[in-house]
Amino acid sequence: MKTNAELYDERLNRIKAAVALEKPDRVPVIPVGNSFCANHLGVKPADFALDVELAHRTMLKSFTSLGEVDGIQQPVFSPYLLSFQWLSRVQIPGIDLPENVPWQVHEAEMMTTDDYDVIISKGYKYFFEDFLMNRLDNMLAKVGPVFGYTPTAIQNAKEAGVVTLSPVVLCSPYEVFCGARSMPKFMTDMRRMPEKVLEAMDIAQTQILEDSRQALRAAGCVGAWVGGWRAASEFLNPKLWERFAWPYFKQLVEMTVEEGVLPVLHMDSNWERDLERFKELPKAKCLFSGDHATDIFKIKEVLGDHMAIMGDVPAGMLALGTPDQVHTYCRKLIEGIGPKGFVLSSGCDAPYNAKPENVAAMIASVQG
Amino acid sequence: MSQTLINAMADLDESVLVSEVNALKTQGVAPLEIIQNLQEGMNIVGKRYEEKEYYLSELIMSAEIFKEAAALIGGDLSGANAASHGTFVMGTIYGDIHDIGKNIVTTVMGCNGFNVVDLGVDVPTADYIKAIQEHKPQVVGISCLLTTAFDGMKECIESIKAAGLRDNVKILIGGGPCDQTTADYVGADAYCKTAQDCVEYAKKLMDIK
Numbered sequence: 086m087k088t089n090a091e092l093y094d095e096r097l098n099r100i101k102a103a104v105a106l107e108k109p110d111r112v113p114v115i116p117v118g119n120s121f122c123a124n125h126l127g128v129k130p131a132d133f134a135l136d137v138e139l140a141h142r143t144m145l146k147s148f149t150s151l152g153e154v155d156g157i158q159q160p161v162f163s164p165y166l167l168s169f170q171w172l173s174r175v176q177i178p179g180i181d182l183p184e185n186v187p188w189q190v191h192e193a194e195m196m197t198t199d200d201y202d203v204i205i206s207k208g209y210k211y212f213f214e215d216f217l218m219n220r221l222d223n224m225l226a227k228v229g230p231v232f233g234y235t236p237t238a239i240q241n242a243k244e245a246g247v248v249t250l251s252p253v254v255l256c257s258p259y260e261v262f263c264g265a266r267s268m269p270k271f272m273t274d275m276r277r278m279p280e281k282v283l284e285a286m287d288i289a290q291t292q293i294l295e296d297s298r299q300a301l302r303a304a305g306c307v308g309a310w311v312g313g314w315r316a317a318s319e320f321l322n323p324k325l326w327e328r329f330a331w332p333y334f335k336q337l338v339e340m341t342v343e344e345g346v347l348p349v350l351h352m353d354s355n356w357e358r359d360l361e362r363f364k365e366l367p368k369a370k371c372l373f374s375g376d377h378a379t380d381i382f383k384i385k386e387v388l389g390d391h392m393a394i395m396g397d398v399p400a401g402m403l404a405l406g407t408p409d410q411v412h413t414y415c416r417k418l419i420e421g422i423g424p425k426g427f428v429l430s431s432g433c434d435a436p437y438n439a440k441p442e443n444v445a446a447m448i449a450s451v452q453g
Numbered sequence: 454m455s456q457t458l459i460n461a462m463a464d465l466d467e468s469v470l471v472s473e474v475n476a477l478k479t480q481g482v483a484p485l486e487i488i489q490n491l492q493e494g495m496n497i498v499g500k501r502y503e504e505k506e507y508y509l510s511e512l513i514m515s516a517e518i519f520k521e522a523a524a525l526i527g528g529d530l531s532g533a534n535a536a537s538h539g540t541f542v543m544g545t546i547y548g549d550i551h552d553i554g555k556n557i558v559t560t561v562m563g564c565n566g567f568n569v570v571d572l573g574v575d576v577p578t579a580d581y582i583k584a585i586q587e588h589k590p591q592v593v594g595i596s597c598l599l600t601t602a603f604d605g606m607k608e609c610i611e612s613i614k615a616a617g618l619r620d621n622v623k624i625l626i627g628g629g630p631c632d633q634t635t636a637d638y639v640g641a642d643a644y645c646k647t648a649q650d651c652v653e654y655a656k657k658l659m660d661i662k
């Protein structure tokens with residue numbers, strides 16, 4: 086019988102081997118999800134959303150009770166993290182919504198075009214702190230306890246032999262501005278006032294890089310999400326993508342590698358057009374994690390020799406499919422994308438209404 | 454017919470578009486005719502999108518400046534749908550507030566000569582039923598980006614049936630995580646991957662070339 090400490094090392098090494106594009110003893114599996122865990126264990130979304138310790142325990146228990154997992158992607162969850170990350174409002178169950186429904190990001194035009202000028206004249210730090218305080222109702226006070234509890238959560242998981250893959254989330258200026266302006270508004274800004282947006286982005290980027298570096302050092306973590314949500318290739322014409330999205334994203338990834346942390350490229354939506362560009366990132370140092378919107382076999386074809394791949398059991402299959410379907414799909418991934426350089430997971434979060442037996446089937450599938 | 458306006462719309466050239474709309478207005482061109490030029494420009498936008506010359510970034514911009522131009526024109530646009538091919542009612546199902554895709558579908562359907570009734574987002578079943586009774590659409594579109602809202606679509610379509618309205622309408626669904634399995638699960642007539650699929654389905658249904 087192995088101790089949890091031994092198990093932790095074994096699992097971490099398995100993940101490291103996959104990232105190094107080697108063939109581990111078996112493909113690692115690292116689920117991700119939050120509202121699913123609450124639903125699975127009958128925890129009220131309202132309680133889960135506001136009690137970070139409960140959220141952590143629920144997530145750890147949910148996934149570990151469904152099979153042998155090598156890690157979890159995130160150790161804690163709070164809807165306020167989404168608010169903090171995208172400068173959007175979130176609606177909280179029990180406060181803005183009924184108690185039994187999951188929280189929801191409510192995108193609105195929270196930032197105006199004048200704010201670009203504020204960033205340019207007063208700096209990003211000023212803008213960001215003022216925004217959190219005055220437009221997001223003192224958000225720092227709400228996320229503070231979540232950040233504060235994160236190290237304990239990571240330690241807790243470690244004691245259970247479970248690796249925490251990516252407790253830190255990094256966002257490029259594109260993602261922050263797009264969230265704060267709303268996607269439609271931001272897309273018009275890039276055409277109507279490109280120079281101003283870029284100037285504000287450059288200022289934001291310097292601050293974001295510095296803050297992110299500090300966050301990585303403080304967390305001492307295995308990996309961090311470097312996220313791509315609204316900057317996906319499918320949304321943007323190549324010229325805009327080239328100017329506003331890629332250079333900033335790339336810098337964040339490079340900084341993360343410099344810090345000795347694994348960038349988990351959390352790429353929602355379809356990035357197929359620009360996959361070649363990811364070869365510019367350091368070889369065998371990143372993990373590309375798609376949400377099933379980018380064809381994972383295409384990712385393998387273009388990037389298979391360059392970086393490890395994680396994914397991508399689709400949300401729809403976890404919610405509506407059967408364990409057999411999930412098993413068949415996972416085996417196809419394990420054999421077709423793996424066994425080298427592959428980590429099994431859901432495509433983005435396992436959704437609220439994923440069937441536990443489907444998540445269990447996913448976790449079991451790495452055993453054969 | 455103003456080729457300048459059509460091109461400005463198609464090329465998303467906002468400043469030319471605004472000055473041309475104002476010029477046409479001053480010349481006394483009927484609002485309806487100006488709108489038709491814009492719609493023609495929007496059709497070109499749609500084609501460029503299909504051909505991957507344009508992306509969502511351009512579709513959103515086009516919808517934005519189309520709205521802006523329509524506001525400039527003001528006046529009586531009630532005739533705009535007189536020659537419509539039929540009526541299309543659409544909304545995002547309750548529980549879901551994603552509206553970018555829905556807005557694209559309604560804009561594209563509008564530009565293709567359908568009379569569009571947009572119910573908005575987070576639309577309760579009762580509103581779909583009311584709209585079907587009131588507007589007698591041939592096609593109803595439900596947009597859904599969340600797996601958690603699949604059951605809402607199912608319930609909605611069942612209620613439309615229970616209200617005795619199902620036989621008179623075709624119901625299409627679409628949005629990120631949907632596929633044919635979802636359409637079967639919720640009892641829709643078809644799943645559409647893109648806004649253009651929706652146009653083609655509706656045109657075929659109504660026997661329009």
Ligand code: B12
Binds near residue numbers: 190435595597
């Ligand atoms: C932008 C976005 C948001 C914005 C929405 C802004 C807005 N005004 O719409 C905000 C930030 C508000 C948001 C919130 C949330 N989101 Co969101 N969001 C997205 C994102 C990145 C893009 C969606 C989009 O606009 N696509 C562009 C449009 C053009 O595409 P489309 O909608 O698919 O539409 C096209 C076709 O599908 C078709 N179509 C669409 N509908 C219909 C209908 C008919 C009848 C027809 C014929 C055709 C058709 O035509 C369109 C044009 O071709 C997607 C990722 C993705 N890949 O889709 C996630 C995504 C949809 N979101 C997701 C989630 C989970 C959420 C939240 C629950 C997150 C949270 N915890 O708060 C909330 C839910 C809020 C709510 N109650 O709805 C998940 C859903 C996964 C799942 N399990 O179901 C996705 C897939 C991201 C992910 N990978 O996890 N989101």
